[in-house]
Amino acid sequence: MRKNNTASAPAASYVDIMEKNHMEIPWHDYADADSHVVISQAGLIEKASVIGRVGLIMLSCGTGAWRVRTSMNRLSKELGVTCTVDVGLMSISFNCFDGKDCVSQSLSIANTGVNTSKLYRMEQFVDSFPTMEVKLTGEEIHKRLDEIEEIHGLYSPVKLGFAAALACSAFTFLLSGGPVEMILAFIAAGIGNFVRTKLIKHHYTLFLNIAAAISAACLVYALLLKLSEVCFGISSFHEAGYICSMLFIIPGFPFITSGIDLAKLDLRSGLERLTYAIIIVLVATMFAWIMALLLKLKPVDFAAMNIDPLLHMFLRIITSFCGVFGFSIMFNSAIPIAATAALIGAAANTLRLELIDFTQMPSAEAAFIGALTAGLLASIIKRNHGYPRISITVPSIVIMVPGLYLYRAIYNLGIMSLNESVSWFAAAIMIIAALPLGLIFARILTDRTFRYCT
Numbered sequence: 343m344r345k346n347n348t349a350s351a352p353a354a355s356y357v358d359i360m361e362k363n364h365m366e367i368p369w370h371d372y373a374d375a376d377s378h379v380v381i382s383q384a385g386l387i388e389k390a391s392v393i394g395r396v397g398l399i400m401l402s403c404g405t406g407a408w409r410v411r412t413s414m415n416r417l418s419k420e421l422g423v424t425c426t427v428d429v430g431l432m433s434i435s436f437n438c439f440d441g442k443d444c445v446s447q448s449l450s451i452a453n454t455g456v457n458t459s460k461l462y463r464m465e466q467f468v469d470s471f472p473t474m475e476v477k478l479t480g481e482e483i484h485k486r487l488d489e490i491e492e493i494h495g496l497y498s499p500v501k502l503g504f505a506a507a508l509a510c511s512a513f514t515f516l517l518s519g520g521p522v523e524m525i526l527a528f529i530a531a532g533i534g535n536f537v538r539t540k541l542i543k544h545h546y547t548l549f550l551n552i553a554a555a556i557s558a559a560c561l562v563y564a565l566l567l568k569l570s571e572v573c574f575g576i577s578s579f580h581e582a583g584y585i586c587s588m589l590f591i592i593p594g595f596p597f598i599t600s601g602i603d604l605a606k607l608d609l610r611s612g613l614e615r616l617t618y619a620i621i622i623v624l625v626a627t628m629f630a631w632i633m634a635l636l637l638k639l640k641p642v643d644f645a646a647m648n649i650d651p652l653l654h655m656f657l658r659i660i661t662s663f664c665g666v667f668g669f670s671i672m673f674n675s676a677i678p679i680a681a682t683a684a685l686i687g688a689a690a691n692t693l694r695l696e697l698i699d700f701t702q703m704p705s706a707e708a709a710f711i712g713a714l715t716a717g718l719l720a721s722i723i724k725r726n727h728g729y730p731r732i733s734i735t736v737p738s739i740v741i742m743v744p745g746l747y748l749y750r751a752i753y754n755l756g757i758m759s760l761n762e763s764v765s766w767f768a769a770a771i772m773i774i775a776a777l778p779l780g781l782i783f784a785r786i787l788t789d790r791t792f793r794y795c796t
Contacts, residue, residue: 364452369395369487373480381480382421388480389421390438390445395487397427397434398449400464404456404673405732406599407611408792410434413468420472431596431614453545454618456595458675458733460493465730496674499539506590507532509668509741512661514586516695517746518644522576523583526566530587534559535672538591552591552625559587560633582642584634585749590672591626593619594740599732601778602785607795627752634753641750651699658695662741663688670737679733682723687738690716694742705744706772710780713739717784731785739777744770 372391377384381392397414407429414436418425427436433450467475467490475483497505510531514524538555563584570576596619603612634640649657666687670680694712697703703711720735751766785792 364450367395367449369484370481373484377479377481379479380477381483382476384480386423386438386440386443386445389423390436390447392480392483392487393417393421393423393425393438394434394436394447394449395484396464396468397429397436398451399487399491400461401429401432401434402451402454403458403461403464404454404595404599405461405730406603406615407608408603408606409732411608412791413464416468417471420476429608429611431611431618453548454596455542456673457493457495458670458673458679458730458737459496460490460674461730461733462676462679463490463493465728495539495543496676497671499536499543502539502672503532503536505668505671506535507668509665509672510586510589512665512668513589513741513745514583515661516658516665516691516741517586518647519583519586520580520645520647522570522580523586523644526563526570526580527583527587529566530559530563530584531590533562534587535590548622549625552622553629556588556591556626556629557633559590560584560630560637560639563587564637564639579642579645581639582644584639585630585641585746588626588630588749589745591622592740592743592745593622594669594743595673595736596622597743597774598736598739598778598781601775602782605778605782606792623748624752627749630749631753631756635756641746641753655692655696658692659688662691665741666691666738669740673733673737675733675737679729680737682727682729683734683737686716686719686723686734687741689719690738691741704772705769706776709742709773710776712742713777713780714784715780717781718788721784721788735781735784739781742773742777744773747773 369391372388373384381389393414396417397410400410400413410429411427414425414427418438423438423440425436425438427434432454433448435448436446438445438447467486475486478486495502507528511524511528514527519527534555537558538551541551541554564581567576567581567584570580596615600612600615600619603609603615663684667680667684670683675683690712693715694708697708697711698705716738717735720731720738723729723734724731747766747770751763751770754760754763754766
């Protein structure tokens with residue numbers, strides 16, 4: 343009997359451990375809770391645990407490989423350790439050696455996402471490490487990292503739904519939609535992103551999150567449009583806005599950070615992030631296409647609006663601000679950071695659109711200038727306020743990502759209109775390539791540490 347109990351205990355504990363596909367790392371086991379030895383005098387394993395955990399938390403925030411490696415290198419120098427790092431989308435492999443011993447670790451996160459509030463706290467932690475944390479013990483540092491790691495979403499699913507509603511409604515106007523499309527997209531996008539955030543909160547898989555959110559947004563838009571036709575006599579021509587109700591799913595952060603990583607020849611991270619972004623786009627557009635066929639929706643052009651050019655520019659400034667602000671909130675930015683990104687986006691995106699309208703400049707070239715402008719403005723603000731550059735640059739240009747073009751490309755591919763599909767794909771790819779290029783060259787011009795390959 344005793345033998346059976348002994349045998350069943352390990353089996354039960356094994357099942358408990360394996361409930362999570364990614365096992366949790368017992369960080370505090372690497373530090374002696376009773377030790378009064380500061381981290382700079384601790385053993386290599388304890389130092390490596392701090393360095394690795396900082397890199398892993400930075401990676402979980404959605405930032406690129408260059409920033410993760412830079413942060414780990416700064417801590418390594420303060421602790422008298424040489425560190426070599428290989429960063430991917432969801433994993434880090436690194437070696438720490440001090441001339442006597444060597445520690446190799448491979449760490450991974452369970453899921454990827456964007457959390458600019460946590461990223462801001464981590465950058466503050468890394469900046470203050472030489473003067474504050476380096477004087478603490480390993481256990482005390484891990485407790486501080488526990489506090490930062492517990493920073494989850496600042497906003498509830500309802501608030502994130504409103505943020506997506508605001509962003510997509512503004513997006514609708516910027517894509518030439520009218521008041522009817524803006525209202526319907528506001529409601530549909532809000533419900534779609536609410537569904538998505540609730541599923542993310544319960545740790546459902548990526549494909550299910552996308553499929554459910556896109557399907558919900560399309561269905562709500564179609565139902566509201568039909569209800570508007572019956573109750574208010576609104577024309578079905580306003581169906582064009584259903585595309586805008588799904589644009590909250592745009593993977594702006596991985597798209598842009600993949601370009602930055604590739605620029606620094608971090609090929610593993612860059613290609614993995616690009617693949618992740620392409621997966622999101624493909625799944626989203628495929629389900630949007632399926633829903634469009636089921637609901638008999640077509641991506642027709644918006645009705646032309648006759649607006650005075652000066653008034654149009656003013657409205658573009660307002661809607662660009664609202665759109666970027668909404669996306670920033672979706673990226674878990676605090677209000678001051680979101681407002682700062684929105685101001686940059688209002689200037690950069692309005693400049694882009696005005697260049698297209700008044701100079702007949704190609705969309706890709708205008709996107710490059712808009713992204714370059716956003717990057718230059720972000721560099722100025724970073725010097726004065728210290729906000730993470732990526733937290734204000736990426737949200738400010740997400741609104742420039744051609745989600746409409748990508749959807750129309752997939753839609754036309756699905757109905758075998760290949761010439762139309764290739765045309766939309768080509769236009770989308772040119773703009774998508776131009777956006778990170780604009781940020782990269784802004785960074786090259788303003789950041790001497792990014793300018794060199796060392």
